[in-house]
Amino acid sequence: MQLGRVTGTLVATRKDPKMEGMKFLVLRQVDIDNEDTAGYVVAVDAVGAGVGEVVMYASGSSARQTELTNNRPCDAVVMAIVDEWDVDGETRFRK
Amino acid sequence: MQLGRVTGTLVATRKDPKMEGMKFLVLRQVDIDNEDTAGYVVAVDAVGAGVGEVVMYASGSSARQTELTNNRPCDAVVMAIVDEWDVDGETRFRK
Amino acid sequence: MQLGRVTGTLVATRKDPKMEGMKFLVLRQVDIDNEDTAGYVVAVDAVGAGVGEVVMYASGSSARQTELTNNRPCDAVVMAIVDEWDVDGETRFRK
Amino acid sequence: MQLGRVTGTLVATRKDPKMEGMKFLVLRQVDIDNEDTAGYVVAVDAVGAGVGEVVMYASGSSARQTELTNNRPCDAVVMAIVDEWDVDGETRFRK
Amino acid sequence: MQLGRVTGTLVATRKDPKMEGMKFLVLRQVDIDNEDTAGYVVAVDAVGAGVGEVVMYASGSSARQTELTNNRPCDAVVMAIVDEWDVDGETRFRK
Structure with missing residues (x-):
């Protein structure tokens, strides 16, 4: 899995x-030190x-x-917060 | 999912x-700010x-x-406009 | 899908x-302007x-x-010419 | 498969x-010479x-x-130490 | 498929x-001209x-x-020599 920061939402009627009924989140990919990268992904939100x-x-x-995305044309899902x-040995991110 | 701008169509007899019967769209990949990147993909159109x-x-x-692409040798599909x-907190793209 | 130019064949006894019985094609990947890139892929030919x-x-x-590649250890197939x-609005490639 | 060094764990309530019940490991990807790269992945641990x-x-x-990850939204698993x-002809890594 | 040169083996008890029982090969990825690249992959050997x-x-x-790798946590297999x-029109590699 990769890590990202939720930067916003995307609307597609x-x-x-x-x-x-899917909620689309725009994720900025972050690196192992929790720094922003240039990458992004739009993912379905399965965890709120x-x-x-x-x-x-x-x-x-x-x-x-996930139960939500089963059999759907979805190639990225947020499955954990x-x-x-x-x-x-050093904490790099704490909520 | 990734984002792209439809730049044209592709014909393959x-x-x-x-x-x-599939319609092939040539997509220019865009970044999180809706700027063109060097990347592209040819995708089947499932949404018109x-x-x-x-x-x-x-x-x-x-x-x-998608119903259209089920069991077909297709590795990219446009599934939303x-x-x-x-x-x-800032709108980066509005149709 | 991605685009490539058939540059040759590969033999593997x-x-x-x-x-x-599979025919292996060596493809040079091309960009959206039909210019060669550094990338390549070896793909099974399903269309002659x-x-x-x-x-x-x-x-x-x-x-x-494809009918030809079904259940085989093949991760790239030429499925259209x-x-x-x-x-x-501009033609970038015409056969 | 790719190689990585276990640099820590990740907690997601x-x-x-x-x-x-899955244990998430933060892996620093290493190259063929066992040198760190900039890449990382979070993987489920199937081998302790x-x-x-x-x-x-x-x-x-x-x-x-793996038995542990079957049918789960997991796209990376540690399957060997x-x-x-x-x-x-030269040993590049020995435990 | 991609091409690689077998540079050695990997042991994981x-x-x-x-x-x-799987044999792991360390492959150096090569380009279309059979030159080494920085990339590598560890693959299961299905062809000796x-x-x-x-x-x-x-x-x-x-x-x-392949018969050997069916249903196993293996994401790369050597399927041809x-x-x-x-x-x-020019031979780039001959065994």
Whole structure:
């Protein structure tokens, strides 16, 4: 999984019927030190994440393994809100 | 999912039989600020997107989860036309 | 899908039994302007493409959705020969 | 598979129900010479790896092929602890 | 598929039970001209490749389509030993 910061939401009225009701989050990818990178991804929210939160997302077919996204044309899902992580014995992020 | 701008269409008369009738869109990938990048992808259109529109596409096996693309050799599908998104409280794109 | 130019063929006598009879094409990846890039891929030919032709290929599990490649250890398949595409109202490639 | 060094753990209280009980490891990706790269991945631990160990991880749908991760929204799994590898006749890493 | 040169083997005593008995090869990725790149991958050997040989490998779910790797947490498999390939009418590699 990769890490991202929820920077906002995305609205798409016209979409594949299977995507009705999904909430799309715009994630800024962050690196192992919780610094912003140039990368982003739009992911379906499966855990009720809010703007500003640091989250973990799964990509590819694994993004369809939540109850919400099963069998849908979704290749990225926020599947966890991150509390903290450490790197080499030092906390790099704490909520 | 990633974001792209529909820049044109692609014609391929000779193709795998399962791809008959598919409409291929050439997408210029855009970044989180809606600026063009060097990247592109050719995606099947599942939502009736037009040239100039900003769309969201799914890749990999998730691209086969629309009714149109099911079981076909298609690894990218336009599954939504984007109305707007925001980043850090500011609208970055509005249709 | 991505675009490539067929630059040659690849011969592999010793291979997984499921790959017997497959024709391997060496593709130079091209960009949206049909310029060569540094990238390449070896793909199974599902459409009878010849050297010099510009083709479209599917990657990952989608590469196994042609009749030829079904259930085989193949992660790239040429599934269309490209006739033309346009970008911002201008033809970028015509066969 | 790719190689990584376990640099720490990640805690996420709120997560998809299918991810309950999983242990998340923060891996620094290493290159063929066992040097750190800028890349990282958060992977589920399927083998009881400890901080500091060099491990091998599988990505994508293959990350769901362990008993632990089956059918879960997990796109990276540590599936082996590395003892050693060699490159061009020379040992590059030994535990 | 991509091309690589077998540079050595990797030993991992502690691993997911499904990976027992697998032989892991360390591959240096090569480009279309058979020059080394900085990239590498650890792949399961399905064809009996030896150190120094140039091979073709499949990634992702396609890496699980050999009899040996079926249903295992393996995302890269060597599925062919390369005899030769040509680029623009010129042989770039011959075994």
